[in-house]
Each structure stands twice: as C-alpha cells, then as structure tokens.
Amino acid sequence: MGRGRQKAKATKQARDMKYFSPATDYSALQRELTGPGSRASNRRSEPLEPVEPDYSEYADKYADDLDDDEESGSRRIG
Template identity: 50%
Template sequence: MGRGRAKAKQTKVARELKYRTHETDFSALANELHHDNSSSEAKRSDDERDDYADYSESSRD
C-alpha cells in the first residue's frame, strides 16, 4: 500500500529520460573527464593537513 504513487513517479521519470531528446555538450564532457585533477587533489590534501597541524603530537612539544 502506498507504493503506487512512487512507482508512477519513477515510471514518469524513466519515460522522460528514455524519450526526451538531449542536447549534450560532448566537448565540455570530454574536458571534464580528461581534466588533470591530480594536482588539485594533492593541493587539497595538503590544505587539509595544514588545518589540523595544530593538533598533531609534534606541534605540542
């Protein structure tokens, strides 16, 4: 009981996704997928370490 409305919503969304024409910007997608984010990840992890440097054992000495 109560599943009918949720199932109808899922069916509606599935039909929209299946039959709607999409204007996809493939160049933007390719740029996002091939973007070199290893340097930004390394920078982000360095920033996180700096935030908690005050709490480390070595900084208490």
C-alpha cells in the first residue's frame, strides 16, 4: 500500500472517530456521577455557606508582637 492510500485510510478512520456519536445511557451516567450508596434525592435544596475561620485566638496570641512594632518607631526592611 502506498503512502497516499495509507494517509487516506488514516484520514477516514480519524473522521469516523471524530463524528461517531454512540447512544448515551443517561441513567448509567447519573448513577456513575452520584457514586455508590448515594441518591439524587438526598441533595440539599439550600447551598452551604462558606465557613470563615476563627482567627480570634491568633489575634490574642500575636497582639503583643504588633504593639511592640508600633512602639519602637523603626521599620524593618527585608
């Protein structure tokens, strides 16, 4: 088989693969996406709000460091 035939065959195969659309089983897709032991009806209707971290214990812990920097009147470079 010459190069022209080989290239034409490869082009035909690539075109067939590109435009081939198999029948989609949407129920199987839904089962796969929900995972094992989960049901689609168990989803919450309200979205969860993001939880902001509590930095109050760090504010108390490092408050002295911030006060020391302000009292010295000098700035650190670097």
